[in-house]
Amino acid sequence: MIHSLTRAAAALILAAAAAPAAALELSGSGFGTLGWAESNREYRYERSIDEHGSAERDSVLGLQVDARLSAQWSATLQLKVAESIEQDRRWDPTPTWAFVGWRPSDDWLLRVGRMRLPLYLYSEILDVGATQDMARLPTEMYSIAPSNEFDGLTATRTWNLGDDELGLDLWGGRARTTARFWSRDGAEPIRPAGANFVEVDVHVLGAALTLRQPDALWRASVHHVRTRQTDGARIPVTLPRVELAPGVGFYKTDNSIPYGPALQEVSTVTNLVFSLGVEQRFARHWRVAAEFARDIQQDTVLGANTSGGYVALFREFGPVTPYLVGARLRSTSGTRAWFRRLTENPLPADVPGAEAINAGQRMAAESTWATDQRSFALGASWALASGQKLKAEWKRTRIGQMSRLVDTPAGSDTIHDTHLDVWSVNYNVVF
Structure with missing residues (x-):
């Protein structure tokens, strides 16, 4: 149903673009970022950043067409080319907006x-x-949602309050997206x-309240x-504990293991x-600017259950x-x-089946997306001309017990209690 609505919206947009110019008003725009990010560590961070550097993390190109069909009807189509969500070291074109209003x-x-989910303060300009x-918008905040776009319906009510505007968004729909899991060693043929x-198939319902003031956005x-x-x-x-001998045991991760009680399993998990x-101008x-999000995991102990946020201070010269x-x-x-x-406590190697059981425990841990990190960044932007900005940033990230944003090298211990530095520079344009 939802995908049919999205296809119908896209078809109407394309039909509008082919209609006589007198019947509608068309406008086009675009945006792009050419970026480079490099760290001081050999392992990858945020999928593609390592000591060799990468243009994939921040580079993006987008094109948008807006059609005004009448005084009441409009349509928008936006396409972007960016790092693929389905495979590393690949770029994919994707429709990020395709709706009729x-x-x-x-x-x-x-x-x-x-449409774009209005989850974050800067959701509407996420790629611009x-x-x-x-x-780079702080990953500690902007990586919480499994998908930033969805296919569905949105109703928006606005109230003009003098110089202020209050808006209420209500939406529902679904998204087909891809979740990336990093497996340090894997377990062939189950997981390489x-x-x-x-x-993954994501169903979402939500509401957002937005207050726009001359010097603030809430x-x-x-x-x-x-x-x-x-x-x-x-x-x-949950994962039951199986004791083989005093002080020797493991957590059962799969019903194919012939020990312990059967696992209770669910096909769908719920998050709130x-x-x-x-964002406030105070002088x-x-x-x-500051944002905070709390992601509450239900139905399973294995999954995202996080708090994230940041505070940013800007001074214009x-x-x-x-x-x-700080994030x-x-x-x-x-x-x-x-x-x-x-x-931390694998079975001894001389226990029958220990290798497979330890691998199963490791992969179950990796699927939790557990994270414990904080960061500090110092950067600057330079407005070169109308619609153009050059930016540079140094960011130090302190990793505590673990971080799902780090790709731990094969055979290594979990990356923990360390830090990494990331240097970024990018050129941004709208046209």
Whole structure:
């Protein structure tokens, strides 16, 4: 149903583009970022950043067509080319927006098709680097959602409050997306070592309240998300402990293991995500931005259950805007404890089946997406001309017990209690 609506929206947009010019108003725009990021570590961070450097993490090119069909009807189509979500070291074109809008009055807007979730403060400009000053929006906040786009319906109600505008967004729909899991050693043929990509089906309902003021932007949102793997794989609710001898045991991760009680499993997991963000100008040349999100995992002990956020301070000097950012992303103590249980005490090698059991525990830990990290960044943007910005940033990330954003090399211990530095530079443009 939802995918049919999205296809219908895209078809209407394309039909509008082919209609006589007198019947509609067309406008086109585009955006792009050419970026380079390099760290001081040999292992990869955020999929593609390592000591050899990468253009894949930040580079993007997007094109957008807006069609005004009448006083009440409009349509938007946006395509972007960026790092693939389905495979490492690959670029893919994807439709990020493809919707038709109907405005029955000045206060109401109804849209159907593919749209951006208004989860974050900067969701609408997520890919458009020229419209904000940070070289990279903080990953500790902007990696919480499994998907930033969805196919469905959105209703928006706005109220004009003098110089202010209050908006309420309500939406529902689904997204077919891909989750990336890094397996340090894997376990052939179940899971190969390295990056593994799993297709997931996401159903989302949510609401966001946004207040726009001359010197401030506020947003609060709540999301109800249900996720399942499209291959029908089931997820354990918890992992029972199996004792083989005093002080020797393991956590059962699969019902093929002939020890211990049968696993209780679910096919769908539920998350509740709450977010709050603000950008405030508090002096002539000073701005502060802050966001926080809480992702509450239900149905299983294995999965995302995190708190993340950041605070950023900006000071404008004409065309140059230096900034400082402090950010943090941390799983709950329960999630971190499960990761440690599954990785720190493997079975001795002389126990029959120990290799397979230890590999299963390791992969179960990797599937929790457990994270414990904080970062500090110092950067600046330089407005070269209208619609163009050059940015540079140094960021130090402190990894605590673990981080799902790190690809641990094969055979190595979990990367923990260390730090890495990332240097980034990018050129951004809108046209």
